[in-house]
Each structure stands twice: as structure tokens, then as C-alpha cells.
Amino acid sequence: MHCASSFFSVAPDRISARDEARFFGLLKTANNTFKRTEPSRLTAIDAALIETLARYDSPIHAVLDLGISSGVTTLELLERLRATGHEVQMTGTDRSVRARLVPLPFGCQALVEPNGHVLQYEVMGRAVRPWARRLDRWTGMHLVRKLVEGQLRKPAIAQAVAGQGTEVALISPRLRENHAFQWLEDDITRRSAALIGRFDLVRAANLLNRHYFEPEVLRRAVGNAIAYMSGPGAWLLVVRTHGAADHRGTLFQMQENGMLAIMDRYGSGSEVEDLVMELSSG
Numbered sequence: 001m002h003c004a005s006s007f008f009s010v011a012p013d014r015i016s017a018r019d020e021a022r023f024f025g026l027l028k029t030a031n032n033t034f035k036r037t038e039p040s041r042l043t044a045i046d047a048a049l050i051e052t053l054a055r056y057d058s059p060i061h062a063v064l065d066l067g068i069s070s071g072v073t074t075l076e077l078l079e080r081l082r083a084t085g086h087e088v089q090m091t092g093t094d095r096s097v098r099a100r101l102v103p104l105p106f107g108c109q110a111l112v113e114p115n116g117h118v119l120q121y122e123v124m125g126r127a128v129r130p131w132a133r134r135l136d137r138w139t140g141m142h143l144v145r146k147l148v149e150g151q152l153r154k155p156a157i158a159q160a161v162a163g164q165g166t167e168v169a170l171i172s173p174r175l176r177e178n179h180a181f182q183w184l185e186d187d188i189t190r191r192s193a194a195l196i197g198r199f200d201l202v203r204a205a206n207l208l209n210r211h212y213f214e215p216e217v218l219r220r221a222v223g224n225a226i227a228y229m230s231g232p233g234a235w236l237l238v239v240r241t242h243g244a245a246d247h248r249g250t251l252f253q254m255q256e257n258g259m260l261a262i263m264d265r266y267g268s269g270s271e272v273e274d275l276v277m278e279l280s281s282g
């Protein structure tokens with residue numbers, strides 16, 4: 001199940017959360033980040049959110065989760081909301097979702113991002129990482145990778161850039177197949193007309209961080225997240241997780257005058273709380 005070809009061809013109900021974590025944990029993107037999202041990472045925040053929604057008797061129908069990565073925490077929130085009576089439809093966005101699974105000489109394959117960055121080679125049914133681990137020197141993997149890269153890198157990039165092979169979405173298959181979910185490739189720093197004013201709950205988890213974006217870009221991104229809220233009564237949750245479970249976030253709700261009010265804080269609150277308040281006041 002480590003190989004892209006089997007991961008994307010097996011029925012989603014035969015793939016466990018553990019299989020997903022293993023598969024996505026091997027994919028290092030062009031930005032040098034892993035596609036993997038820790039399962040249960042946001043459980044405590046999900047629970048606090050749901051309790052607040054219940055307290056304010058606020059049913060949620062449309063949710064936008066921004067920067068979903070492989071969508072593991074998105075699926076968890078979706079299931080949690082549905083289990084507590086919210087008939088939600090969830091839209092999940094990320095700057096990069098698509099990749100291509102391309103056929104290569106000698107029966108090999110590769111999983112490649114549209115920009116030509118190789119995520120994984122597949123040689124004789126085995127996954128070969130294009131990135132190095134310290135251990136590789138001892139296992140001989142560095143030699144295998146050298147050989148594979150020498151033979152397959154160029155055709156893999158050429159095929160992907162030419163749009164050959166099969167397009168796949170780098171999202172949890174269990175989430176992708178969920179009838180209440182749709183994904184969208186979208187950059188939060190660019191205003192997307194199709195998302196404006198549509199969502200009762202917008203969540204930005206581990207995305208709107210000061211270290212990710214330049215101040216002006218972050219300002220635009222926060223402004224866009226607010227613009228995607230459906231109106232008075234809608235919620236915005238911004239949270240960043242430090243370490244394993246040190247959540248620092250803020251839950252906002254839009255008031256009748258269109259301004260946001262702080263309804264809850266997790267840990268010391270979101271690092272962009274002031275910016276959200278400033279932008280929502282016009």
C-alpha cells in the first residue's frame with residue numbers, strides 16, 4: 001500500500017488511517033513539506049468547537065477547511081460535526097492537491113506534481129523515495145535511488161509536464177469518497193469569487209501563520225478567509241498547533257453589523273487574532 005499505484009486503485013474502505021499516514025508520510029512536496037497530517041491532531045479543538053456550537057444553538061451547513069494537506073483532520077471534523085447533528089457539506093482547499101501517476105520504462109511508474117517535482121518512484125511494485133534519509137547509507141538505498149533517478153527522473157518529469165498518465169488527488173481516499181465532501185485547489189492568498197459569502201464555518205488550521213507568509217500576503221489571506229464567511233452568525237476558527245498538542249487559536253463569530261467577535265480562545269489565542277479583528281472592523 002506504500003506505492004501510489006496500489007494506494008489509488010484500492011477501494012477507499014480498504015484503506016485505514018494508518019495506511020494513509022504511511023503513504024502520505026513518504027511524500028515530500030516541492031516546498032519541502034510532507035503531505036502527511038497527524039491523525040487526531042485537532043481532536044481537542046474539534047470538541048471545544050462543537051461544544052460552543054451547541055451552546056449557541058448554531059447549526060452548521062457549509063464548512064470550508066483551508067489548507068487541508070492530505071485531509072486527515074478535515075475528515076475528522078466532518079465526521080464529528082455530522083455525528084453531533086450538523087448536516088454539513090464540507091469544502092476542503094489546498095494550494096496543491098493534484099499529482100500525476102505516470103508510466104515509465106521497465107514497467108516503472110512515478111507520482112509527480114504538475115510542476116515536475118517527483119514525489120515517489122515505483123520500481124517492481126516497491127516505492128522508492130526521491131529524498132534521502134540518513135539511514136539510506138547503511139541500507140544501500142542511496143545507490144538504488146541514484147540508479148533510479150539516473151534512469152527515470154527525466155522521463156517522469158517530461159511525462160507529468162506533458163499531462164501524461166493519470167491525475168490523482170493527494171487526499172485521503174476516505175475523505176475524497178465522502179459524499180459530503182468536495183475538494184478544490186485554491187490559494188488562500190488569492191480571492192476566489194466562487195467561495196465568497198458561502199460558509200457558516202471557515203477553519204484555518206496551521207495555515208494563517210506569521211512564519212508562512214509575508215505580512216501583506218497574510219493580510220490578504222486573512223481578508224479572504226473572512227470574505228468566505230456566509231454572514232452574521234457564521235464562525236471563523238484560526239488555530240496553530242505548536243509541538244504535538246499546544247493549540248493556540250481563536251474562534252470568532254460574525255455579528256449583525258458584519259464585525260467579528262471573539263467567542264473562544266484556545267491556549268493563548270491565535271497569533272493573527274488582532275489582524276482578524278482589524279480587518280473585520282472594515
Ligand SMILES: C[S@@+](CC[C@H](N)C(=O)[O-])C[C@H]1O[C@@H](n2cnc3c(N)ncnc32)[C@H](O)[C@@H]1O
Nearest residue numbers: 037067068069073094095186187188189205206
Ligand atoms: C501544516 S498543513 C495543515 C494541515 C491541516 N490543516 C492541519 O492542521 O492538520 C498546511 C497546508 O497548507 C497548505 N498551504 C500552504 N500555503 C497555502 C496557500 N497559500 N493556500 C492554500 N493552502 C496552502 C500546504 O500545502 C499544506 O498542505
